[in-house]
Amino acid sequence: MWMGLSYVCWGISAVLALWMLYDWFKVDTTYSEETLTSSREGELEAVSETHRI
Amino acid sequence: MPRYTPPEQSKVGQIFDIAVVVVAIFVALWLPLKLGLAGAAKSIDALDTKTWDSLGQNATMASIWEKLGYTPETAHDVIRNHFHYIIDWPTLIIMAVVLIGYFVFLFRASDREYREVINEKFEDK
Amino acid sequence: MTAAVETGKTTTIHGDRVSLLRVLGPAHVWALGVGIVLVGEFTGWNFSADKGGALAALIVCWIVGLLYTSVAMIDSEVTSTVAAAGGQYAQAKHIVGPLMAFNVALFLVFAYTMLEVSDAILLGDTIVAKAGVEGLTHNSFIAATIVVLAWLNYRGVLMTLNVNFVITAIAYVSIVILFFSVSPWTQGAVLKLNELVTPGNALPYGWIGVIAAFQFGIWYYLGIEGTTQAAEEVRSPARSLPYGTMAGMITLLIAAAMTWYVCASMMPWEYLGITYYPLWDAGKLSGSPLLEELLFVATLLSALASANGCINDAARAWFSLGRDRYLPSWFSAVHPKYRTPYRSILFLLPIALAFAFIADLNQAITFSILSGVLQYTFMSINIMMFRKKWPLGTIRRGYTHPFHPLPAIVLFCLCVVTFFAIFLGFGSQLIAMTIFYFLISLWFHFYRYKFVRRGDQFTMPWPKPQGY
Incomplete structure (x- = not known):
């Protein structure tokens, strides 16, 4: 049983790893690099702070 | 003060920098293992007579050891395996110097960079 | 940045920008903090008994508890x-x-990645120990742990931390159940503290053993400071973060005390100091098969919760480095659908896997502790500078910690003691690591920093710091 579980674990790892690689490829080819890296630190803070201070 | 405009980094440059960091991480973590630096000095102070009594175990302790599947012979190597705390002064001094030097450099270089950041940030306004 | 700011419950989109999702509450902060740490009660803390005896393990449990209370407040x-x-x-x-x-x-990245590695090794070893099957190795379980949790993190922070909340709670409750089922109010029935910890063996190495025990005493609480990584994904950070962190610290202090009491009352310190599964062993020694199974499952769950939180935190730290161009900005990508720092998660995955396959548990734990202590040293100095540059009243603080500067001083002193403790066991490793940080700092200061925009790094809407 444990040996079987071990093989199942390898299987799950492989499937999920492949799915992540596939999704990564899909996202990187669908969206522009600019959109993907557009997150900026502290933006929300800047807004909420000015309201509350 | 003019705003500092950083150069755009090329794709190859980015990949190269990632590689540098990865290699550095592996060297830092792996080298001590390879050189056998990891691990503290522990050694077995062997006894000739291996009984629970000579190993300093009372009846309660002995019963628990037995419950865990040990005999006096097998428990001997666990119980008599001791640390030998010796303060090795040269190593201690090297460690202190390296640590203090590292933090001093860190704070001084950071401060230099920080002043630049503050100047640019607050002179813009 | 002007209009187009939606602060709804599920969306936080700045114009056409993709940012992390603000969906977490205080319970998630608790789950992140306690989830990472709780595995320390299931393995790791007990090595402090090896270093200095059972009483030393209790002393450091309290003193290091003080260190971490300072960390949490600061x-x-x-x-x-x-x-x-x-x-x-x-x-x-x-x-x-x-x-x-x-x-x-x-x-941060080192401490969390190595902790994740330790968790995965622990989980694999626990299953192998349970199975007792010839030829079964821990590799497949390690791979599954790391990959499945990375996948969970990839798919979104809310689900990740919901899962963490549930498995952490189960693991925690199992410690409480163990505690109450060994009749803690009477000695002599199941618990035999006075026969196992005697004046003769309480401190087998004397006080130097107590100091040496600090190194693994850290393991009772290491990682609670990781709650801050969620700051950008918590709905109201100024309230949730202090609340979740403090609640987490109290939870852990209780768990640590219970764990010590049960384990020290059930096994001789020589065994306690070398076992990888102190709580599981306590379950076995209680004689109840149900408790044994429960603690086995709880050990696995605590390892999972910890690795899960570590992936979350390490990826956030790595992501932030990319966002400020300290590292290539490629890492700062946010997944447009799941809103996670997906490239950072993927990048750290093979690194964690590689170390899980080559390192052993003790070494991984030590790497993690070293990076942790370096960070706490920084924190004690950091809070001093923070209060000096922006004294109370000059900016809005969500929480103000009491008795300043006492916690900072306590923290600093305890860090120095811990460095000495590490010296007693892993001095050359500490030197090697510090030299690595020094060299990579040179690389950053003289080369990499040229790609960083200067004024843009300072994003808080604060006044100019005093003295500049």
Whole structure:
């Protein structure tokens, strides 16, 4: 049983790893690099702070 | 003060920098293992007579050891395996110097960079 | 940045920008903090008994508890004010300077990745020990742990931390169940503290053993400061972060005390100091098969919860480095659908896997502790500078910690003691690691920093710091 579980674990790892690689490829080819890296630190803070201070 | 405009980094440059960091991480973590630096000095102070009594175990302790599947012979190597705390002064001094030097450099270089950041940030306004 | 700011419950989109999702509440912060740490009660803390005896393990449990209470208080104040992903990294950037921030982020990534590695090894070894099957190795379980949790993190932070909340709660409850089922109110029936810890063996190495025990005493609480990594994904960081962190610290102090009491009353210290599964062993020794199974499952769950939180935190720190261009900006990508720092998660995955396959548990734990202590040293100095540059009243703080500067001084002194403790066991490793950080700092200061925009790094809407 444990040996079987071990093989199942390898299987799950492989499937999920492949799915992540596939999704990564899909996202990187669908969206522009600019959109993907557009997150900026502290933006929300800047807004909420000015309201509350 | 003019705003500092950083150069755009090329794709190859980015990949190269990632590689540098990865290699550095592996060297830092792996080298001590390879050189056998990891691990503290522990050694077995062997006894000739291996009984629970000579190993300093009372009846309660002995019963628990037995419950865990040990005999006096097998428990001997666990119980008599001791640390030998010796303060090795040269190593201690090297460690202190390296640590203090590292933090001093860190704070001084950071401060230099920080002043630049503050100047640019607050002179813009 | 002007209009187009939606702060609804599920969306936080700045115009056409993709940012992390603000969906977490205080319970998630608790789950992140306690989830990472709780595995320390299931393995790791007990090595402090090896270093100095059972009583030393209890002494460091309390003293290191004090260290971490200081960490939690200091951290809550700074992070409720500097609420950004990267946690201590963003704090360092605003308070000390870029090079410090770069180092702090590396401390974080190392501490969490190595902790994740330790968790995965622990989980694999526990299953192998349970199975007792010839030829079964831990590799497949390690791979599954790391990959499945990375996948969970990839798919979204809310689900990740919901899962963490549930499995952490189960693991925690199992400690409480164990505690109450060994009749803690009577000695002699199941618990035999006075026969196992005697005046003759309480401190087998004397006080130097107590100091040496600090190294693994850290393991009772290491990682609680990781709550700050969620700052950019918590709905109201100024309130949730201090609340979740403090609640987490109280939870852990109780768990640590219960764990010590049960384990020290059930096994001789020589065994306690070398076992990898103190609580599981306690379950076995209780004689109840049900408790044994429960503690086995709880050990696995605590390892999972910890690795899960570590992936979350390490990826946030790495992501922040990319966002400020301290590392290639490629890492700062956010998944447009799941809103996670997906490239950072993927990048750290093979690194964790590689170390899980080559390192052993003790070494991985030590690497993690070293980076942790370097970071706490920074925190004690950081809070001093924070109060000096922005005294109380000059900026809005979500939480102000009491008795300043006492916690900072206590924290600093305890860090020095811990460095000495590490010297007693892993001195050359500490030197090697510090030299690595020093060299990579040179690389950053003289080369990499040229790609960083200067004024843009300071993102908080604060006045100019005093003295500049």
